[in-house]
Amino acid sequence: MAMAARRLLFSSSHLRPLAAAPHRRKHDAVSCKSTGKARTGTSTKPKDSGAGKWRPQRRALEEHLKRRTRSAGAFDADLYRRHSHSHHVPVLLGEVLAAFRRPLPLRSFVDCTLGAAGHSLAMMEAHPEMELHIGMDVDPSALEIGQRHVEAFLASRATDGGDSLQGVLRAYTHVKNFKYIKHVLGGVDESLLADSSGVDGILIDLGMSSMQVNRSDRGFSVLHDGPLDMRMDPKATLTAEDILNSWPELEVGRILRDYGEESNWQSLQRRIVKARQAGGLHSTGELVKLIQRSCTISGGRQGWIKTATRVFQALRIAVNDELRILEDTLHSCFDCLATDGRLAVISFHSLEDRIVKQTFLELIHGDGVDDGDEDLVCTDIDDEDEPWFKQRVKGMNGIILTKRPITPSQEEEKLNQRCRSAKLRVIQKA
Numbered sequence: 060m061a062m063a064a065r066r067l068l069f070s071s072s073h074l075r076p077l078a079a080a081p082h083r084r085k086h087d088a089v090s091c092k093s094t095g096k097a098r099t100g101t102s103t104k105p106k107d108s109g110a111g112k113w114r115p116q117r118r119a120l121e122e123h124l125k126r127r128t129r130s131a132g133a134f135d136a137d138l139y140r141r142h143s144h145s146h147h148v149p150v151l152l153g154e155v156l157a158a159f160r161r162p163l164p165l166r167s168f169v170d171c172t173l174g175a176a177g178h179s180l181a182m183m184e185a186h187p188e189m190e191l192h193i194g195m196d197v198d199p200s201a202l203e204i205g206q207r208h209v210e211a212f213l214a215s216r217a218t219d220g221g222d223s224l225q226g227v228l229r230a231y232t233h234v235k236n237f238k239y240i241k242h243v244l245g246g247v248d249e250s251l252l253a254d255s256s257g258v259d260g261i262l263i264d265l266g267m268s269s270m271q272v273n274r275s276d277r278g279f280s281v282l283h284d285g286p287l288d289m290r291m292d293p294k295a296t297l298t299a300e301d302i303l304n305s306w307p308e309l310e311v312g313r314i315l316r317d318y319g320e321e322s323n324w325q326s327l328q329r330r331i332v333k334a335r336q337a338g339g340l341h342s343t344g345e346l347v348k349l350i351q352r353s354c355t356i357s358g359g360r361q362g363w364i365k366t367a368t369r370v371f372q373a374l375r376i377a378v379n380d381e382l383r384i385l386e387d388t389l390h391s392c393f394d395c396l397a398t399d400g401r402l403a404v405i406s407f408h409s410l411e412d413r414i415v416k417q418t419f420l421e422l423i424h425g426d427g428v429d430d431g432d433e434d435l436v437c438t439d440i441d442d443e444d445e446p447w448f449k450q451r452v453k454g455m456n457g458i459i460l461t462k463r464p465i466t467p468s469q470e471e472e473k474l475n476q477r478c479r480s481a482k483l484r485v486i487q488k489a
C-alpha cells in the first residue's frame with residue numbers, strides 16, 4: 060500500500076525576495092465602474108445627524124448591499140462543524156470549495172495563509188486527486204498548528220488506504236511571507252515556475268486567526284492588555300510601539316487616516332505624540348485608555364471599541380506593510396497559476412478588498428492594452444455547474460469570476476461573528 064509522502068519542511072530561509080515585477084502599479088487608477096469614489100478617510104455620513112437617527116438607515120443600507128453579495132450556496136452545517144475548532148473557524152468554507160470546483164482535476168494547491176489549515180484540510184478532502192499541497196504562513200506558531208493538522212489528516216488518509224486509490228499527496232509547509240510564493244514554489248519544484256506550468260489553485264485568507272487574536276502577548280486584541288507588538292512575523296523588527304513612540308507626527312496621522320479610515324485621526328495623532336512627553340505608550344492597555352479618553356471628549360459617536368479597532372487595524376497594516384505586500388503578492392500568485400488555474404482571496408476590510416478588486420482588473424487587463432474598461436466583457440452567466448458566479452468580467456489574460464464579491468450567508472454569520480466582514484473574490488487565468 061502506498062504511504063502518504065509527508066514532506067513537511069520548515070522555513071527555507073535561504074530563499075531570497077523577488078525583485079518587484081516591472082508591470083506593477085501600472086494601472087493604479089483602474090477602478091470598477093460599479094463602485095463609487097475611493098474613500099479618503101472622511102465619512103460620508105451626515106455630520107450631525109445624531110447617532111440614533113443614522114444607525115437604522117445605515118443598517119438598512121448595509122443589509123441591502125449585503126443581500127446583493129450574500130453567498131447563494133446552501134450553507135453546509137456539517138462541513139462547517141467538521142472543520143471548525145478552537146484554533147480557528149475557517150470562513151466562507153463552502154464558497155472556497157465551490158471556487159475550486161474547477162479546474163478538475165485539481166492536482167496542485169497552494170494555501171498562502173495556512174493558519175490552522177481549516178481550508179486546506181477541506182480542500183484535500185474534497186480533492187483526493189490532489190498531488191501537491193504547499194502551505195505557507197509567516198507566523199511560525201500558526202504554521203506549527205496547521206502543520207500538525209495536515210500531518211494528522213495525511214496519516215489518517217494513509218491508514219484508510221486513500222492514497223493507494225488516489226496517488227500520493229506531497230505536502231510541504233513553509234514559514235514564509237506569502238510575498239515569497241515564487242521562491243517557495245521554485246524551491247519545491249522548479250518546473251512549477253516554467254511558463255507552460257504553474258499550480259491549479261491558490262488561496263489567500265487574509266487577516267489573523269483566532270489563535271493570534273486571542274493571545275494577548277501578540278498585541279492584536281483591543282480587549283486584552285499586552286505589548287504593543289502586532290508583528291505577524293516575530294522576526295520582523297518594526298513593532299507598533301516603535302511607530303507610536305518614534306515615527307514622525309505626520310506619519311502617525313497618515314496611517315490612522317489612510318489605514319484606519321479613522322475620522323478622529325488628528326486628535327488621536329496629537330494625543331499619541333503628546334504621550335511621548337510622559338514616556339510614551341508601552342502596552343495595548345495604555346493605547347486603549349488614550350483612545351477611550353479621546354472618544355469621551357469628542358462624543359465618541361460609535362463608541363471607543365470601534366475607534367480602537369480602527370486604530371489597531373491601522374497599526375497592524377503599517378507594522379506588517381500589509382497593503383503593499385498584498386498587491387505585489389496578487390501579481391506573483393497570478394504568475395504562478397497554470398492555465399485555467401484559480402486564485403481566491405478572502406479579505407476582511409475595505410482597504411484590502413479594494414486592492415484585490417483593482418489588482419484583479421489589472422491582471423485580466425494585460426500589459427499591452429490601454430487603460431479603460433472597454434475591452435472587459437461583463438457577462439451574466441447561467442452556468443449550471445457554477446451558478447453562484449453570477450457575473451464575470453473577462454479580459455485577455457483571465458476572467459474575474461466574481462464581479463461582485465461573495466459574502467457569508469446569514470447562517471454562517473450567526474455561527475461566527477468574525478466572518479461578518481469577509482469578502483471572497485476569485486480570478487481564473489486564461
Ligand SMILES: C[S@@+](CC[C@H](N)C(=O)[O-])C[C@H]1O[C@@H](n2cnc3c(N)ncnc32)[C@H](O)[C@@H]1O
Pocket residue numbers: 147148149150171172173174175176177178179195196197198201202235236237238264265266267268291384
Ligand atoms: C485568517 S488566518 C488563516 C486561517 C486558515 N485559512 C484556516 O482555515 O485555518 C490568516 C493567516 O495568515 C497568516 N498571514 C498573515 N499575513 C501573512 C503573510 N504576509 N504571509 C503569510 N502568511 C500570512 C497569519 O499568520 C494567519 O495565520
